[in-house]
Each structure stands twice: as structure tokens, then as C-alpha cells.
Amino acid sequence: MASFSTTLASSMMLTLLLLSFCEAKDIVVGGKTDAWKVPSSESDSLNHWAESSRFRIGDSLVWKYDAQKDSVLQVNKEAYVNCNTTNPIAEHKDGNTKVELDRSGPFYFISGVKGNCEKGEKLVVVVLSTRHRLISPAPSPMEFEGGPAVAPISGASSLKGGLLVVLAVLAWGLF
Numbered sequence: 001m002a003s004f005s006t007t008l009a010s011s012m013m014l015t016l017l018l019l020s021f022c023e024a025k026d027i028v029v030g031g032k033t034d035a036w037k038v039p040s041s042e043s044d045s046l047n048h049w050a051e052s053s054r055f056r057i058g059d060s061l062v063w064k065y066d067a068q069k070d071s072v073l074q075v076n077k078e079a080y081v082n083c084n085t086t087n088p089i090a091e092h093k094d095g096n097t098k099v100e101l102d103r104s105g106p107f108y109f110i111s112g113v114k115g116n117c118e119k120g121e122k123l124v125v126v127v128l129s130t131r132h133r134l135i136s137p138a139p140s141p142m143e144f145e146g147g148p149a150v151a152p153i154s155g156a157s158s159l160k161g162g163l164l165v166v167l168a169v170l171a172w173g174l175f
């Protein structure tokens with residue numbers, strides 16, 4: 001039988017884990033300082049990095065770069081595809097740029113340095129809709145109702161769902 005403290009400890013860890021899923025994060029583009037540059041190869045590209053990362057509404061992208069040498073332009077899809085730096089949605093050149101991902105869907109960024117976007121210094125980040133936040137693919141309502149013992153947790157109810165799971169674990173440990 002699990003002791004109370006063991007149960008409590010594991011519950012707390014579970015809660016922390018769930019909170020870490022829910023919490024809005026600052027995500028450093030490329031995972032490190034000075035990643036905003038012309039990539040040396042395809043596998044070094046920021047889009048390669050972006051494909052292996054998850055972005056959710058409320059998260060912020062953070063670019064760290066030398067403000068003397070580069071800038072970040074948020075652009076529309078057309079300007080992204082054509083590397084058109086003429087009329088960006090927003091221009092950032094402070095060397096420590098933060099952009100909040102305040103909606104679902106794609107966000108497009110290119111370098112403001114002439115020629116760099118063409119050489120691959122560009123980034124598209126796709127923010128998942130709330131439906132897909134924690135578990136993907138999202139279960140249909142049908143699956144949810146008739147579904148497995150562990151209920152899928154989604155969107156706005158994720159925190160509540162997380163606490164329910166913790167309570168269930170506690171109850172299981174105690175009785």
C-alpha cells in the first residue's frame with residue numbers, strides 16, 4: 001500500500017507536470033541565443049527547430065540576437081514566401097524581441113537584413129487551437145463520453161481536469 005506521503009509527493013509531481021503543460025511559456029527561438037541567423041544547413045534551420053516544438057496560445061517567442069546586425073520582421077504569408085521586407089506587420093530591432101502568440105494559426109517571421117531571408121533566415125510557427133492543446137490528436141466528443149478511464153484533458157478545462165486526476169490518484173492511494 002502506498003503511504004500517504006508517497007501519494008502526496010506523486011500527486012504534487014503530477015500537478016506540477018500538468019501545470020507545466022498549461023502555463024504560458026517564453027520560448028527562445030532556436031532554443032538558444034544567436035540562433036536568429038542564416039542557417040548553415042537545412043537541419044540547422046529554424047523551421048526545422050519549429051517543427052519539433054509546440055506552440056500554444058499565450059506562449060511568447062523570444063529572439064536574442066545582435067541588434068547591430070539583424071532584426072525580426074513579422075510579416076504575412078505572401079511577404080514570407082517572397083522574402084519581401086518592404087511592409088512588415090511589425091518590425092523589431094532591439095536585439096531581445098518578444099512576440100506573444102495571441103491566437104491560433106501561423107505566424108511568419110523573416111530577417112530584416114537584405115538577402116538573409118532568401119538564404120533561409122525565416123521562421124513560420126503554427127499555434128495549435130485550444131482544442132489540441134494537451135493531447136493530440138484531439139478526441140471527438142463521442143470518444144470522450146464513451147471513452148477510456150483516463151479522460152482526455154483539453155483547453156480551458158485542462159487545469160480542472162488536472163486537479164481531478166490528482167484527486168483521483170489521492171483517493172486511489174488512500175482507500
Ligand SMILES: *[C@@H]1O[C@H](CO)[C@@H](O)[C@H](O)[C@H]1NC(C)=O
Pocket residue numbers: 082084085086087
Ligand atoms: C513587397 O510588398 C509591397 C507591399 O507590401 C509591394 O508593394 C511590393 O510590390 C512587394 N515587392 C515584391 C518584390 O514583391
